[in-house]
Amino acid sequence: MSLTEMSVNKCFGGKQGVYSHKSSATGTDMTFAVYEPPQAADGPVPVLWYLSGLTCTHENAMVKAGAQAIASQRGIMLVFPDTSPRGDDVPDDPDGAHDFGLGAGFYVNATEAPWNANYHMADYIAEELPALIAANFPADMARQGITGHSMGGHGALTIALRHPGRFKSVSAFSPIVSPMNCPWGHKALGGYIGDNRDDWRAYDACALIADAPERLPILVDQGDADNFLEEQLKSHLLREACDKVGHPLTLRMQPGYDHSYFFIASFMADHVTWHAEALI
Amino acid sequence: MSLTEMSVNKCFGGKQGVYSHKSSATGTDMTFAVYEPPQAADGPVPVLWYLSGLTCTHENAMVKAGAQAIASQRGIMLVFPDTSPRGDDVPDDPDGAHDFGLGAGFYVNATEAPWNANYHMADYIAEELPALIAANFPADMARQGITGHSMGGHGALTIALRHPGRFKSVSAFSPIVSPMNCPWGHKALGGYIGDNRDDWRAYDACALIADAPERLPILVDQGDADNFLEEQLKSHLLREACDKVGHPLTLRMQPGYDHSYFFIASFMADHVTWHAEALI
Numbered sequence: 091m092s093l094t095e096m097s098v099n100k101c102f103g104g105k106q107g108v109y110s111h112k113s114s115a116t117g118t119d120m121t122f123a124v125y126e127p128p129q130a131a132d133g134p135v136p137v138l139w140y141l142s143g144l145t146c147t148h149e150n151a152m153v154k155a156g157a158q159a160i161a162s163q164r165g166i167m168l169v170f171p172d173t174s175p176r177g178d179d180v181p182d183d184p185d186g187a188h189d190f191g192l193g194a195g196f197y198v199n200a201t202e203a204p205w206n207a208n209y210h211m212a213d214y215i216a217e218e219l220p221a222l223i224a225a226n227f228p229a230d231m232a233r234q235g236i237t238g239h240s241m242g243g244h245g246a247l248t249i250a251l252r253h254p255g256r257f258k259s260v261s262a263f264s265p266i267v268s269p270m271n272c273p274w275g276h277k278a279l280g281g282y283i284g285d286n287r288d289d290w291r292a293y294d295a296c297a298l299i300a301d302a303p304e305r306l307p308i309l310v311d312q313g314d315a316d317n318f319l320e321e322q323l324k325s326h327l328l329r330e331a332c333d334k335v336g337h338p339l340t341l342r343m344q345p346g347y348d349h350s351y352f353f354i355a356s357f358m359a360d361h362v363t364w365h366a367e368a369l370i
Numbered sequence: 371m372s373l374t375e376m377s378v379n380k381c382f383g384g385k386q387g388v389y390s391h392k393s394s395a396t397g398t399d400m401t402f403a404v405y406e407p408p409q410a411a412d413g414p415v416p417v418l419w420y421l422s423g424l425t426c427t428h429e430n431a432m433v434k435a436g437a438q439a440i441a442s443q444r445g446i447m448l449v450f451p452d453t454s455p456r457g458d459d460v461p462d463d464p465d466g467a468h469d470f471g472l473g474a475g476f477y478v479n480a481t482e483a484p485w486n487a488n489y490h491m492a493d494y495i496a497e498e499l500p501a502l503i504a505a506n507f508p509a510d511m512a513r514q515g516i517t518g519h520s521m522g523g524h525g526a527l528t529i530a531l532r533h534p535g536r537f538k539s540v541s542a543f544s545p546i547v548s549p550m551n552c553p554w555g556h557k558a559l560g561g562y563i564g565d566n567r568d569d570w571r572a573y574d575a576c577a578l579i580a581d582a583p584e585r586l587p588i589l590v591d592q593g594d595a596d597n598f599l600e601e602q603l604k605s606h607l608l609r610e611a612c613d614k615v616g617h618p619l620t621l622r623m624q625p626g627y628d629h630s631y632f633f634i635a636s637f638m639a640d641h642v643t644w645h646a647e648a649l650i
Contacts, residue, residue: 099628099632099633100593100626100627100628100632100633100636101632101633101635101636102635102636103636106632153433153434153631154434156436156439156635158632158635159436159439159635159639313380315380346380347380348379348380350379351433352379352380352381352438353379353380353381355381355382355436355438355439356380356381356382356383359439
């Protein structure tokens with residue numbers, strides 16, 4: 091697996107790089123970003139995954155979330171993957187909608203045609219990219235945390251729940267907590283994996299929490315002025331699912347905050363600190 | 371002078387707003403951004419101006435520089451103006467070059483046609499917009515600092531030098547220190563104000579420092595891996611101009627850093643702290 095370096099910029103004493111590679115999971119070229127803190131020059135450092143939301147690429151959080159400032163202080167590597175396969179041959183939503191197809195992989199492995207040719211973001215994020223990171227960066231893969239925003243918060247929660255023992259910490263910003271119970275989720279899961287709702291449970295954080303073999307504590311920040319809260323995000327469902335089985339959850343409703351990166355940046359230091367306490 | 375609110379997002383406990391208004395200085399609609407820290411809810415706070423570089427709008431620093439994090443802690447308002455007039459009727463570089471016309475106002479008052487109809491960014495930044503800020507935001511105009519990047523660093527230095535007594539602090543990231551001595555400057559000053567080089571001195575930080583009636587200390591950070599350093603930025607000329615007259619300058623050459631916002635973000639906290647020490 092060879093990498094092409096697209097750019098490297100010195101940043102807070104470390105290296106902010108962007109890389110591309112041919113992905114076997116998606117059958118396309120994929121682009122991702124890695125921030126190596128200054129401590130990585132002396133040996134492997136823990137890794138924090140950041141999964142982005144609808145319409146985003148590797149770039150949004152890399153330039154807008156302000157995560158490098160604190161990752162540099164704590165000595166944590168950041169990995170920013172893309173949110174879907176891309177390319178002229180990759181099928182997209184026929185109407186060009188923002189919530190399906192390009193930029194909206196939903197961190198699932200599609201089984202329905204034509205999406206099943208490329209949309210294997212679950213395998214890409216959980217299998218192929220970790221192997222690539224381990225092989226090419228000074229990453230201590232025994233110390234991994236995962237976070238994300240919105241669709242990426244859903245990705246972070248479900249990937250952590252589907253891989254017990256892999257992550258030492260998990261958090262999310264305004265996550266879609268139950269795709270089985272919101273329009274974005276119905277469209278994505280129905281489209282990518284079909285109409286059998288039993289198959290959807292593997293990609294629903296609230297469903298997975300019911301049977302989770304591991305009770306990794308979850309930190310969630312959610313703005314109460316978020317336009318998507320009521321219809322799509324529904325953080326109360328996560329509260330209920332966790333309460334039911336005693337899964338530790340810190341759910342912070344943040345007054346006046348919306349769904350934007352201004353919200354994410356405001357609480358990024360808290361999240362990196364949450365992960366640092368488990369990883370360092 | 372009435373303002374139209376384009377967007378407001380809660381950010382680090384304060385308000386990140388974007389506003390537009392009809393400018394008499396430029397004869398166009400102008401857009402700018404203001405960050406009000408949480409302390410502004412209790413009364414007027416000091417103001418830090420951030421002037422952006424070539425190709426930028428009000429948005430670049432607002433989303434990429436990470437300044438709100440520390441401005442929130444220190445209780446400083448941030449103002450992010452645009453870099454030129456804009457609109458279908460505003461003349462642009464005939465070749466669409468990035469270094470003249472739209473996005474490249476150079477913080478001068480143009481005297482040459484056709485630019486003199488709209489390109490009055492010196493008046494806009496130094497006269498019209500401060501009056502608008504004073505009238506519409508909880509800004510303590512007796513406590514102002516100014517900074518900027520590249521062309522905006524040139525703007526910050528020259529506007530501070532042209533208005534002795536107005537600012538309590540000044541700094542710059544990789545500024546164009548002497549437009550009279552670099553290709554970007556020759557093109558901009560020649561185009562906007564004509565071939566008489568005596569007229570250029572009012573917009574050249576190194577020339578202004580020679581006769582400055584005020585010796586406000588300057589902080590400059592400059593990456594030594596900046597591709598524009600040798601041909602355009604030439605920070606050594608600022609060093610020489612300051613040494614000649616004893617103007618206090620802290621010029622920090624930052625090893626390995628380039629011209630990007632990853633560099634700016636890395637040292638933004640230092641700059642806001644520099645201003646806070648003079649303003650608070």
